[in-house]
Amino acid sequence: MAKVLIIAEHDGTELNPSTAKCVTCAAQLPEADITIAVFSNSPGAVASQAATIESVNRVLAVADDSSEHALAATLAPQIVALMGDYDYAFGPSTTFGKDLMPRVAALAGVNQISDIMSVEGSHTFKRPVYAGNAIVTVKAPDGHPVVATVRTASWPAAGTGNSASVEEIANNAAVPSHTRFVELQSGKSDRPDLQTAARVVSGGRALGSSENFDIIYALADKLDAGVGASRAAVDAGYVPNDMQVGQTGKIIAPELYVAIGISGAIQHLTGIKDAGTIVAINKDEEAPIFDVADIGLVGDLFSIVPELTDAL
Amino acid sequence: MDKILVGLKRAVDYNVRVRVRNDGSGVETDGVKMSINPFDEIALEEALRIKERGEASEVIVVSIGPAEAQQQLRTGLAMGADRAILVESSESIDPLDRARVFLELINREQPGLVILGKQAIDDDNNQTGQMLAAIWDRPQASFASKVELNGDSARVTREVDAGLETIEIDLPAVITTDLRLNEPRYVKLPDIMKAKKKPLDQVPLAEFKIERSPALEETFFEPPSARQKGVMVNDVAGLVSALKDKGLI
Numbered sequence: 001m002a003k004v005l006i007i008a009e010h011d012g013t014e015l016n017p018s019t020a021k022c023v024t025c026a027a028q029l030p031e032a033d034i035t036i037a038v039f040s041n042s043p044g045a046v047a048s049q050a051a052t053i054e055s056v057n058r059v060l061a062v063a064d065d066s067s068e069h070a071l072a073a074t075l076a077p078q079i080v081a082l083m084g085d086y087d088y089a090f091g092p093s094t095t096f097g098k099d100l101m102p103r104v105a106a107l108a109g110v111n112q113i114s115d116i117m118s119v120e121g122s123h124t125f126k127r128p129v130y131a132g133n134a135i136v137t138v139k140a141p142d143g144h145p146v147v148a149t150v151r152t153a154s155w156p157a158a159g160t161g162n163s164a165s166v167e168e169i170a171n172n173a174a175v176p177s178h179t180r181f182v183e184l185q186s187g188k189s190d191r192p193d194l195q196t197a198a199r200v201v202s203g204g205r206a207l208g209s210s211e212n213f214d215i216i217y218a219l220a221d222k223l224d225a226g227v228g229a230s231r232a233a234v235d236a237g238y239v240p241n242d243m244q245v246g247q248t249g250k251i252i253a254p255e256l257y258v259a260i261g262i263s264g265a266i267q268h269l270t271g272i273k274d275a276g277t278i279v280a281i282n283k284d285e286e287a288p289i290f291d292v293a294d295i296g297l298v299g300d301l302f303s304i305v306p307e308l309t310d311a312l
Numbered sequence: 313m314d315k316i317l318v319g320l321k322r323a324v325d326y327n328v329r330v331r332v333r334n335d336g337s338g339v340e341t342d343g344v345k346m347s348i349n350p351f352d353e354i355a356l357e358e359a360l361r362i363k364e365r366g367e368a369s370e371v372i373v374v375s376i377g378p379a380e381a382q383q384q385l386r387t388g389l390a391m392g393a394d395r396a397i398l399v400e401s402s403e404s405i406d407p408l409d410r411a412r413v414f415l416e417l418i419n420r421e422q423p424g425l426v427i428l429g430k431q432a433i434d435d436d437n438n439q440t441g442q443m444l445a446a447i448w449d450r451p452q453a454s455f456a457s458k459v460e461l462n463g464d465s466a467r468v469t470r471e472v473d474a475g476l477e478t479i480e481i482d483l484p485a486v487i488t489t490d491l492r493l494n495e496p497r498y499v500k501l502p503d504i505m506k507a508k509k510k511p512l513d514q515v516p517l518a519e520f521k522i523e524r525s526p527a528l529e530e531t532f533f534e535p536p537s538a539r540q541k542g543v544m545v546n547d548v549a550g551l552v553s554a555l556k557d558k559g560l561i
């Protein structure tokens with residue numbers, strides 16, 4: 001039996017959809033027995049959400065005051081204290097999991113498998129390297145726990161309808177006080193979340209200003225889409241950092257991705273490889289984005305985008 | 313603070329479109345341009361700025377890799393680092409072992425801060441900094457876009473999925489850099505000449521006597537599945553009907 005511990009990502013009240021994606025990945029392991037651990041100062045509500053995810057055998061609700069904010073330094077020792085009973089510890093390859101899981105792996109004395117795309121056997125996985133230009137098959141050593149992050153764009157979320165048992169347990173691990181949460185600045189928006197939206201509209205450097213980005217938002221709202229951006233648009237300050245799509249931003253897999261005024265650098269393309277349909281609008285017919293686009297339109301975005309918004 | 317330790321990994325340049333070898337044994341690196349991993353260049357720039365503000369006295373650049381990584385260390389010295397250490401090994405080294413080498417260097421050098429890139433753009437692992445902080449039993453501030461030192465502690469703003477998170481960490485600590493932390497300076501010719509005289513210690517990895525972690529085995533490399541070439545449309549009407557055909561609107 002493969003005993004898997006999945007670390008829930010949440011904001012204190014809502015379970016992040018990345019957790020149900022980790023479950024889908026873990027369920028591919030031979031004879032998987034899946035436990036979700038919720039670390040929080042008050043884990044109850046999130047633990048009940050986790051218990052509804054299909055294929056989950058049980059949920060552990062670990063209450064500790066230090067877990068009010070998800071800090072790797074305080075969560076890692078609590079996770080390692082539980083790991084004796086498990087063969088695997090999985091987290092999502094979101095910034096939460098990328099920050100946390102290597103700290104867990106190091107305390108457990110093992111290397112981490114980053115960004116699992118597919119499960120090939122009990123200890124064998126595929127993962128992307130070189131900005132997704134190569135896929136490598138990696139074998140983790142037998143006889144050691146496997147600590148990994150799960151590439152969320154490669155896995156659909158597991159369904160709900162389950163009612164797994166929720167067990168409340170106390171934390172016995174010592175947690176350090178050398179790392180303290182100060183604040184989170186979050187550009188809250190009513191638009192669909194970039195990482196889970198079925199449709200995403202992204203703008204690049206060509207937009208030229210944050211005011212001009214309004215035509216991107218208007219199109220996105222017509223399509224009920226999330227909004228993303230290239231690194232160049234974020235660096236120039238047109239939009240906040242959490243909208244960056246790519247190797248070092250968010251890796252997404254919407255059904256529809258519309259790239260507007262984005263050239264298609266490899267670092268951007270690696271973030272959208274798993275999109276269903278890619279639409280590119282660019283005035284340069286040679287732009288590399290057209291090599292991956294399913295539908296391409298050459299022209300000036302400042303006339304095309306408003307016309308498209310009106311036509312929908 | 314006395315010293316800052318910075319990691320510089322020799323990696324395939326970010327402009328290179330890498331190709332997988334036909335036999336699946338790896339990616340083609342013969343004749344390919346190699347550079348400092350871009351995130352590590354940002355790490356060094358940050359360390360130099362801290363030193364220039366008078367908040368540190370020495371910046372040491374470290375590379376764990378083949379003898380050729382001297383080139384990247386020389387570039388680091390030309391940017392302004394005071395000295396360099398090459399921990400030489402031609403074999404591939406897993407992140408946890410890299411962290412163990414850094415810990416050994418920390419024991420020798422006693423830095424007040426270690427700055428690493430958040431990931432290397434070859435293996436894209438994003439692990440070493442967090443692992444080092446774990447085995448050093450010190451704070452980590454990963455994906456940093458702003459660093460403010462206040463004596464015994466630092467305030468670091470981190471790029472996270474939800475936006476910008478600020479944390480306070482006690483020093484010493486490990487910081488890993490994100491792209492928007494700073495824009496690295498260009499190296500000027502006189503600096504390259506000066507860098508030739510700066511100390512570069514070369515130490516074989518074996519001398520560190522670190523306990524090797526259970527190794528991950530990379531068994532096969534393959535190219536990603538290619539996307540089908542799509543269609544070009546002539547105008548907005550064509551785009552709308554193509555989207556309708558696919559049932560997307």
Ligand SMILES: Cc1cc2nc3c(=O)[nH]c(=O)nc-3n(C[C@H](O)[C@H](O)[C@H](O)COP(=O)(O)OP(=O)(O)OC[C@H]3O[C@@H](n4cnc5c(N)ncnc54)[C@H](O)[C@@H]3O)c2cc1C
Nearest residue numbers: 204205206230231232246247248249261262263268283301
């Ligand atoms: C280590 C590293 C990591 C990186 N990570 C990322 C990442 O995660 N995500 C990311 O996106 N990038 C990343 N980059 C940057 C990447 O290499 C590119 O520089 C960036 O994606 C370019 O953004 P862009 O396409 O908006 O800008 P540009 O490349 O400048 O392209 C602008 C495009 O707009 C078109 N255009 C201009 N005017 C108009 C108009 N009026 N109408 C229509 N089209 C127009 C142009 O033809 C051009 O194709 C990274 C780079 C490095 C080194």
